[in-house]
Amino acid sequence: MTSYIHYGLLIALAIALLWAATTDIRSRHISNRLNAAIAVAAPVFWWASGLSLWPGVALQLGVAVAAFAVLAGLFALRLMGGGDVKLLTALALWIEPTAFLKLLIIMAVAGGLLTIVMGAWHFLRQQKERLAIPYGVAIAFGGLWILYPRLIAGPGIA
Numbered sequence: 001m002t003s004y005i006h007y008g009l010l011i012a013l014a015i016a017l018l019w020a021a022t023t024d025i026r027s028r029h030i031s032n033r034l035n036a037a038i039a040v041a042a043p044v045f046w047w048a049s050g051l052s053l054w055p056g057v058a059l060q061l062g063v064a065v066a067a068f069a070v071l072a073g074l075f076a077l078r079l080m081g082g083g084d085v086k087l088l089t090a091l092a093l094w095i096e097p098t099a100f101l102k103l104l105i106i107m108a109v110a111g112g113l114l115t116i117v118m119g120a121w122h123f124l125r126q127q128k129e130r131l132a133i134p135y136g137v138a139i140a141f142g143g144l145w146i147l148y149p150r151l152i153a154g155p156g157i158a
Helices: 002-027 032-049 053-076 082-092 097-124 136-153
Strands: none
Touching: 002 032, 002 082, 002 136, 032 053, 032 082, 053 082, 053 097, 082 097, 082 136, 097 136
């Protein structure tokens, strides 16, 4: 039964990531409610995954706190949006540390490509306003990249 809950939660997370990317494209905003829902669902995911309190949950919390500290610094330097910081921190609660590092690398590459494409589009259209990159798209891409093998495996394989 817990494998079905585990799988259902992964599907819900994938949908939440798609929603975050969509709203970031439309409004350059990722909802606090969406980020909170992702974070609040993490303990249920830990339970359904059979994650031990020590070191499992402690490690997830530690990575999330460390991610928030680093990303909040980037926010303070105006290099990252607040919604992006919260989304990545919430994802850190779900994704094991080595996979989270992969997510960050994939996100950075996707974000770089997104910035180049949007910058070229912005330049070609000779737009004067400041270019705003919907980085939630890159975060969602990285998250979905990491989740994909687990989603394809289906319930029964944790």
